[in-house]
Amino acid sequence: MSDNFPVQGLRGRLTANAPLGARAWFRTGGPADWLFVPEDTDDLADLLRNRPVDMPLTVLGACSNVIIRDSGIEGVVVRLARGFSDIEVQTDGLVVGAAALDVTVAEHSAAAGLAGLEFLVGIPGSIGGAVRMNAGAYGSDINAVLDWADILTSDGELRRLTCEELGFAYRHSDLPEGAIVIRARLRGTPDAPDAIRERLAEIRASREASQPVRARTGGSTFRNPDGHKAWALIDEAGCRGLTLGGAQVSEKHCNFLLNIGDANSEQLETLGETVRKKVLDRSGIDLHWEIRRIGRRDVGEKTV
Known part of the structure; x- marks a missing residue:
């Protein structure tokens, strides 16, 4: 040390x-x-x-x-x-560590014959982040399946919060400032493992067909505004395929930013802000980032 x-x-x-x-x-x-x-x-x-x-x-x-x-x-x-990736299968759910990948949890749930967590196979991330942002896809989200989450507060106190206490909303939770998710319990309902695996395969195929899953990307860039799809607003603003250096708006799904070769983070973030401005100018709708942008903007500048 x-x-x-x-x-x-x-x-x-x-x-x-x-x-x-x-x-x-x-x-x-x-x-x-x-x-x-x-x-x-x-x-x-x-x-x-x-x-x-x-x-x-x-x-x-x-x-x-x-x-x-x-x-x-x-x-x-x-x-x-x-140390934070254990998955414990229980009769009607799973207790999963925050570092467990969403797709791995979905696969364990299928093997255990527990349905309801199939949507996780379509989310690129880990359970801690999924709880923090109420991640969702394919008709469900964390709010629909979570019983409780164990967290460490900013001063190191271990607490257990129920789903209601987490105050989930669209891509949002009321986690205390500075808290870190440690583990969570997710509910499942009994079903035939083969039937669950078939649904997993359908979600994977749908995602493969509609999203640039094999590219260097960060998943959905912007939240869907109420009553709108972010990708459609981006497309209508003429941003499909827009590039800046090595950064590109995906032609396959234009709510995805791509590193098509030698992009840096500044190019990716600037391209995202360019898309936001074009959408605002075209539709009057202000897109909000779903991707987190973290770190110093310039050498010597504090993290934001």
Whole structure:
């Protein structure tokens, strides 16, 4: 453990000036000042309790729905990994760690003969992020299946919040500021495993046909405004296939940004803002980012 890090006695892996771009689905972004991979919940709680109050903390999961800015992330970045990826099958549901991938949870649910979680196979990310943003697809979302989530508050206190306490709305939850999701319980209903696997296959095929799933992308870029589809507004504004350097609006599904070769994060974010302006000028509708943009905008600027 480095003597330069302000919290001592942590058991997890700590790396200074840690590259992050290779972890992100866009394959862009600068380094973290510090990257911490905690050993377990107690290890993470120690960090939260003892870090300086002015030290920024950012949590990264699968890095699917995120643009990490080119100048990197100030403070400490926490990445939940092996100690937070357990999946426990119960009679009428699953208890899953925050680092468990959505698609893996869907597959475990199918193997256990528990229906209702098939939609997760269409979401590129991990359960912690899915709870935080009430992720959804193919007619369902986390709000429809979650019983409770265990969180660590910003000062390291372990709490259990019910679905009602999380206050889910469209792509939103009322998680306390600075809280980190540790695990969650998701409900399932009995069904034949083969029938569930067939539905998983249908969702995979639909996603493959309509989205650029094999590209360097970050998933859906903008939230759907009330009564509208973001992709349709983007298309109507003439943005399908629009490029900026190595960044492109997908021609296959224009609510997806792509790194088509050598894009950097600034190009991706600027292209997204260009799309927002064109949509606003064309339709009067202000699109809101679904992708998180995190990190310093310029060298020396604080993380936002």
